[in-house]
Amino acid sequence: xxxxxxxxxxxxxxxxxxxxxxxxxxxxxxxxxxxxxxxxxxxxxxxxxxxxxxxxxxxxxxxxxxxxxxxxxxxxxxxxxxxxxxxxxxxxxxxxxxxxxxxxxxxxxxxxxxxxxxxxxxxxxxxxxxxxxxxxxxxxxxxxxxxxxxxxxxxxxxxxxxxxxxxxxxxxxxxxxxxxxxxxxxxxxxxxxxxxxxxxxxxxxxxxxxxxxxxxxxxxxxxxxxxxxxxxxxxxxxxxxxxxxxxxxxxxxxxxxxxxxxxxxxxxxxxxxxxxxxxxxxxxxxxxxxxxxxxxxxxxxxxxxxxxxxxxxxxxxxxxxxxxxxxxxxxxxxxxxxxxxxxxxxxxxxxxxxxxxxxxxxxxxxxxxxxxxxxxxxxxxxxxxxxxxxxxxxxxxxxxxxxxxxxxxxxxxxxxxxxxxxxxxxxxxxxxxxxxxxxxxxxxxxxxxxxxxxxxxxxxxxxxxxxxxxxxxxxxxxxxxxxxxxxxxxxxxxxxxxxxxxxxxxxxxxxxxxxxxxxxxxxxxxxxxxxxxxxxxxxxxxxxxxxxxxxxxxxxxxxxxxxxxxxxxxxxxxxxxxxxxxxxxxxxxxx
Numbered sequence: 165x166x167x168x169x170x171x172x173x174x175x176x177x178x179x180x181x182x183x184x185x186x187x188x189x190x191x192x193x194x195x196x197x198x199x200x201x202x203x204x205x206x207x208x209x210x211x212x213x214x215x216x217x218x219x220x221x222x223x224x225x226x227x228x229x230x231x232x233x234x235x236x237x238x239x240x241x242x243x244x245x246x247x248x249x250x251x252x253x254x255x256x257x258x259x260x261x262x263x264x265x266x267x268x269x270x271x272x273x274x275x276x277x278x279x280x281x282x283x284x285x286x287x288x289x290x291x292x293x294x295x296x297x298x299x300x301x302x303x304x305x306x307x308x309x310x311x312x313x314x315x316x317x318x319x320x321x322x323x324x325x326x327x328x329x330x331x332x333x334x335x336x337x338x339x340x341x342x343x344x345x346x347x348x349x350x351x352x353x354x355x356x357x358x359x360x361x362x363x364x365x366x367x368x369x370x371x372x373x374x375x376x377x378x379x380x381x382x383x384x385x386x387x388x389x390x391x392x393x394x395x396x397x398x399x400x401x402x403x404x405x406x407x408x409x410x411x412x413x414x415x416x417x418x419x420x421x422x423x424x425x426x427x428x429x430x431x432x433x434x435x436x437x438x439x440x441x442x443x444x445x446x447x448x449x450x451x452x453x454x455x456x457x458x459x460x461x462x463x464x465x466x467x468x469x470x471x472x473x474x475x476x477x478x479x480x481x482x483x484x485x486x487x488x489x490x491x492x493x494x495x496x497x498x499x500x501x502x503x504x505x506x507x508x509x510x511x512x513x514x515x516x517x518x519x520x521x522x523x524x525x526x527x528x529x530x531x532x533x534x535x536x537x538x539x540x541x542x543x544x545x546x547x548x549x550x551x552x553x554x555x556x557x558x559x560x561x562x563x564x565x566x567x568x569x570x571x572x573x574x575x576x577x578x579x580x581x582x583x584x585x586x587x588x589x590x591x592x593x594x595x596x597x598x599x600x601x602x603x604x605x606x607x608x609x610x611x612x613x614x615x616x617x618x619x620x621x622x623x624x625x626x627x628x629x630x631x632x633x634x635x636x637x638x639x640x641x642x643x644x645x646x647x648x649x650x651x652x653x654x655x656x657x658x659x660x661x662x663x664x665x666x667x668x669x670x671x672x673x674x675x676x677x678x679x680x681x682x683x684x685x686x687x688x689x690x691x692x693x694x695x696x697x698x699x700x701x702x703x704x705x706x707x708x709x710x711x712x713x714x715x716x717x718x719x720x721x722x723x724x725x726x727x728x729x730x731x732x733x734x735x736x737x738x739x740x741x742x743x744x745x746x747x748x749x750x751x752x753x754x755x
Contacts, residue, residue, distance in 0.1 A: 244490070244514045249535040251544045251562025253586060258502055258560045260396045262477035266643055270392065270636065276659035279633035283388040284320070284626075289313035291380070292365060299364035309362055314666040318350050319359050320626060321663030327608045327627070328657060334612060350664045360614070365622075375413070375445045378618040381625050382443060388629075389440060390472060392636060395433035399482040400469050401598035403428040403441075405624045411617040413445050426621060431469040432597035436604060437635045438628060440472050443621070456495075463492040476500040482595040485511075485555075493559050494541040502560040504591050509555055512545055523549040528571060529582030533563045546587050554588065561587050604631045608657055630657055697735040708752050709733045710741050721747040 273279045293311050300308040325346045331337055337344045338353040365380045366372040375382075406422035407414055415427045427444035442449070442465075450461040451468075458464065466487045473479050480502050488505035490513065496503050509517070515534060523530050532547045544562040548554045550571070563585040570579050610623040634656045641649050710730045719726050720737040730741040730748065740747035 244536045244538060246512075246515050246534040246536045246545070249533050249544065249562070250564055251533065251535065252564035253561040253590075258478050260478050260480075262394070262396065262474060262479060264393055264395055266393060266636075266640060271640055271644070273636070273640070275662075276633065276637070276656055277662045279637055280629060280659055280663075282391075282636075283385050283629035283632060285384070285388075286313060288380075288384045289316050292316055292363065295364045295366060295380075296359070296362050298367060300362040302368055303362065309358060311359065315351070315359070316363075317663045317666045319356065319363070321660040321666075322347050322350055322356060323610050323612065323623065323626060324630065324657055324660035324663065326612065327610045328654070328660070346661065346664065360612075360619075363622075375443060378443075378621050381622055382441075385625050385629055386441060389438055389632065392437060392439060392632075394439055394473065394479065395435065395437075397434045397480045397482070397594040397597075398431060398439070398470075398473065399434070399595050399597040400429070400431050400466050400487065401484065401595075402444075402486070403430045403598060403602060405621060407617070407620045409617055409620070413443075413617075415444070429465050429469060430598050430601065431472070432601050434594050434597050435635055435639065436597055436600035436631075437639070438601055438632055440469050441628075442468065457491065459489060459491050459495070462487045463489050466492060467495070470496065470501060473499075473501055478502060480504065480560075480594065482591060484595075488557060490536075490538045490543055490557070493543050493557055494538040497541045497543075497559040498539075502558070504558045504561065504587060504594075505556065506591070507545070507555050507557045509553075512555070512557075515545060517545070517547050517555075520549075520553050523547065523553055528573075529584070531563055531566070531583060531585050533585075535562075544587075546585050548585050548588055550582075556587050556591060558587055558590075561590055563587070601628075601631065604635075604653065607653060630659075633659075697737070702735065702752060705752065707734050710739075710748055713738075719747050721751045 270282075273282055290313055293313055293316060296311055296316075297308065325344070326334070326337065329337075329344055329346070331342060331344070334356070335353055336342045337347040365378060366376055404415075404417070404420055404422045405426040405428060407425045411426075413426055414424060416424055429442045429444065430438055431440040432438050447461070450464055452458055452464050456467055459467070466481070466483055470481060473481070476499070478500055481496060481504075483503070483505045485506040485508045488503075488507045489511050493503045493505070509515075515536075517534065518532055523532070526549070528549060528551075530549045533544060535542055535544050537543075541559055543557055543559055545555065545557050546563055548556075565586055566583045567586070567589055568581040569584040571582050572579050605624075605627050609627055612619075612623060614620065631653070634653050637656065638650050641647055709732070711733050713729050713731050715738075716727050716729050717738040719728050719740045721739060724740060724745070724747050726740050726745065726747075728738050728740045728742075728747070731738055732748065732752075735751075739751050
């Protein structure tokens with residue numbers, strides 16, 4: 165059995181490598197090796213050493229080394245250079261010049277129902293009614309439903325009551341033992357489930373697929389949010405709508421409290437009001453206009469969310485290390501939108517900050533700051549060692565002035581004061597807007613199971629509209645100096661009572677069963693049931709004669725649904741008896 169040659173196994177030059185073809189000089193009379201010379205295996209090849217040409221040592225060099233030697237890395241045109249610094253925030257240069265006051269049309273919304281109608285308008289309800297009726301015709305042409313805006317308001321009011329009063333299942337609200345009058349007196353359970361089944365927001369005949377099914381609701385509430393004046397301090401973060409059903413837009417993040425669900429990008433103020441949001445639907449969302457740079461999928465989210473922020477009014481924007489980059493801070497700073505963000509160490513290009521071991525050796529409270537110029541903008545990078553290294557970047561604040569914060573030292577079992585840079589205090593004070601909104605949404609969420617994936621997003625958007633209405637109400641009363649009139653969210657959410665009080669003038673639902681009054685004149689007349697013969701009489705086959713009558717009644721054969729004027733004289737029941745159907749015979753034969 166032939167084996168592998170030792171020279172080939174250990175990576176040495178093979179025989180074929182000695183027969184390398186070389187160009188022949190013009191003055192030489194030698195010829196190149198012929199085919200006959202190559203085909204003689206018996207004679208050992210004679211190797212000619214050429215000092216000024218390719219040597220045999222090249223054959224021992226790996227191919228990857230040869231490739232790396234030929235390719236050179238492109239160096240950036242303007243490499244970022246960092247230098248040590250100690251920046252102090254300049255309040256006068258970055259002073260806010262925008263307007264946070266609410267306009268007159270917002271100040272007139274002095275009731276919970278008016279505030280909620282700002283986000284869910286009457287025109288939107290009319291469109292929901294039109295799409296719901298159209299969807300019922302497309303789904304079940306034989307039994308389409310009709311509804312009206314008032315009934316859709318009643319439906320939303322019931323959803324809000326269900327978020328305040330918990331029951332295991334939706335039918336429990338109508339059950340005799342666990343009946344809730346605020347819900348059961350508004351509409352019957354069958355009507356509620358019918359509206360829940362057919363409620364729709366876009367036309368399926370226009371190839372409405374995916375996000376298009378819920379996009380009208382997103383657009384309606386988002387446009388209402390855009391009419392509210394922005395606050396000076398804004399934060400951009402992600403929000404998770406918990407959901408474990410089947411949907412291609414569902415994401416998984418094991419580090420989140422709600423690991424499964426829909427992801428949403430939110431721009432919020434320090435008060436928790438949502439000013440702009442966008443539902444994540446995949447890589448197709450990563451879009452940017454021609455006059456905006458492409459900074460990657462994460463940084464582009466902040467650029468899209470900050471489009472609504474006015475330029476040159478010195479708004480402050482806060483975001484975490486998922487979005488942050490030096491180029492993003494520089495781009496926003498050119499529009500006079502100042503940034504404070506945590507940052508990952510690998511995004512600080514060419515930075516020679518101390519490693520975690522060196523910072524730990526210096527102890528808790530150690531600070532390091534460096535400054536670099538990116539596209540003409542000075543960006544400050546600060547590292548602060550607490551339990552671990554915390555890295556932040558900003559274009560308007562830095563280390564100074566430092567403040568004292570208390571930390572517990574486990575080794576000494578005592579609390580001590582350590583130094584904390586100004587940028588950390590600024591970030592912690594204004595970054596929690598989206599987290600505050602999440603906590604408010606989690607107090608009384610609408611939790612109703614559904615087979616349609618977009619219903620969960622619809623319920624979440626209703627909660628966002630209610631919470632935003634409550635936060636705007638607090639802001640209105642603060643601006644008018646009526647802070648003592650502020651009510652808790654639980655009391656505010658009882659606007660469900662006002663929604664359920666809307667009179668439904670299109671569809672009137674009759675109560676099943678007897679009327680509540682027991683007076684004889686109100687009792688309906690009971691229909692006398694026709695007696696059926698016993699099986700003995702039915703099968704005796706004696707004196708069963710058909711007779712013609714003027715009354716036309718239902719055929720009493722079990723499988724027949726027709727009507728007949730023929731009566732059996734002995735059985736006293738109506739049965740079909742004509743050329744196309746002979747139930748008279750079948751009834752007396754098949755017992």
